[in-house]
Amino acid sequence: MSLIIEKKQIKNWLKELKKEFQVIDTRNSILPAKQYFLPPKEDIFIFNKKTKRLTNSSYQRKTLIFGLDLNDLEAMTQLDEIMKNPQPDFFYWQKREKSVLVGLTEESFGPAPGGDIIFKKINPYQYQAMILTEKGEEIINSPFFKKNKTRANEDFKDKLGxxxxxxxxxxxxxxxxxxxxxxxxxxxxxxxxxxxxxxxxxxxxxxxxSVEDKVNLDNAKCVRCRQxxxxxxxxxxxxxxxxxxxxxxxxxxxxxxxxxxxxxxxxxxxxxxxxxxxxxxxxxxxxxxxxxxxxxxxxxxxxxx
Ligand code: SF4
Ligand code: SF4
Structure with missing residues (x-):
């Protein structure tokens, strides 16, 4: 048993999710999804000389990345592994743990390469949803999805480029x-x-x-930034x-x-x-x-x- 969603309802489902998540559609994006967890440039902490305190911008927003293709889902699985070694990268995981990854594909595939849910096109009007994690389970509990009797991926044929x-x-x-x-x-x-x-x-x-420290001219504040x-x-x-x-x-x-x-x-x-x-x-x-x-x-x- 799997779930299906009408193509025209995906937009409405994402609209619903916007109440809880920052929803980002990544279809055909030049920069890959790493940009949301390891941004091109970010301040990782600020040192204030007066208060003698270090502060880091704690990341609050829940993010849903929609439209990752199979290659990008696999890349995220690998990047997660890399960012755990030799120890978890705090700034990456601070964002990554608050995120949900939703794949979208027209291709059939074998073992799921990653993500929390993958939508696979089954005809011009419908997508089949493959739920892979608890995070995925939570967001798919919505009236936009209907039960379907066909099993996910039963048409898989390995056609490698x-x-x-x-x-x-x-x-x-x-x-x-x-x-x-x-x-x-x-x-x-x-x-x-x-x-x-x-x-x-x-x-x-x-x-x-690379990591760079930027010190104010009055020497009161220093920002450590990575890019x-x-x-x-x-x-x-x-x-x-x-x-x-x-x-x-x-x-x-x-x-x-x-x-x-x-x-x-x-x-x-x-x-x-x-x-x-x-x-x-x-x-x-x-x-x-x-x-x-x-x-x-x-x-x-x-x-x-
Ligand atoms: S660094 Fe060299 S190989 Fe890479 S994109 Fe630029 S020109 Fe191409
Ligand atoms: S994953 Fe491979 S093909 Fe894609 S940008 Fe990196 S090196 Fe190039």
Whole structure:
């Protein structure tokens, strides 16, 4: 047994939920859902010299993120895991715990990749709701939903796109990217890449940030702020004294791949990429991550034969 909702009623259901939640529709958004839990820029605490007190802006609003596709749901599942290690990121979880994630898809899928509820289109007028968590259960208790006799996902057929197929064997991918350090492709990409950082900003699984203290001119108040950083940016690996561990674009761009496909595999057993395609869609230099990985894998397999 599952629940169904008429397509035209989804709007009304979300309207109802607005009484309790800040409702955000993320369909086709350039920036992924990480922006709501790890914002591009946020003040994490303020120190007041006069009162000698530290205050942090406690986050009160309950948020419902609507319209995540299957890739973005999977990315959120992975990001939650990352943000728990080595210890929970307080500022991320402060917001994340008050949020509900609702997926929306026309594709059939096997095990649910994440989220609290997933709406799957079953015909042009109706969606089937798959409830995955207690949070999901709570918000679906509404007259807009009717019982349905068909079981969720009974039409699932595994149809993986070419990029997804590349990601299937994350062990081989990790070995191939580690092996590729001397490959000519990194020289070619270094000539194209503009070091703009867009690929990391739009990636649902890039989460590096930098921390900055801003002190008032009268020295009375200091705000600690964190903001997104990107390993492709020139200053990323620069340390006190001016030494830069990744001075060249080639080193930085390779490092981006190394983290996603080698380090992530060693730490979490899978690549930190869900094939969402944002980095290739928004790269001003037209660099296509799928093509880069395909070339590396092809050459790696030839050499390892
Ligand atoms: S978006 Fe493209 S040009 Fe910009 S840093 Fe990433 S790969 Fe380089
Ligand atoms: S396709 Fe690009 S943007 Fe999307 S998850 Fe993979 S690396 Fe990140």
């Amino acid at each position: 070419s990029f997804r197929k590349i990601l299937l064997d994350s062990e081989v991918l990790a070995d191939a990217v580690a092996w590729s350090i001397g490959h000519k492709i990194w020289d070619e990409l270094a000539k194209k890449c503009l070091s703009c950082g867009i690929c990391t900003y739009v990636c649902p699984l890039c989460y590096c940030f 997104w950083d990107a390993c492709t940016l020139p200053h990323f690996a620069r340390i006190a004294g001016g030494h830069n561990f990744h001075k060249t674009i080639k080193e930085r761009y390779y490092n981006w791949f190394y983290h996603k496909f080698v380090r992530a595999y060693r730490e979490y057993g899978r690549s930190q990429c869900v094939a969402c395609g944002r980095c290739q869609r928004y790269c001003p230099a037209g660099i296509d991550i799928e093509k880069v990985l395909s070339e590396i894998l092809e050459d790696y397999k030839k050499v390892k034969k």
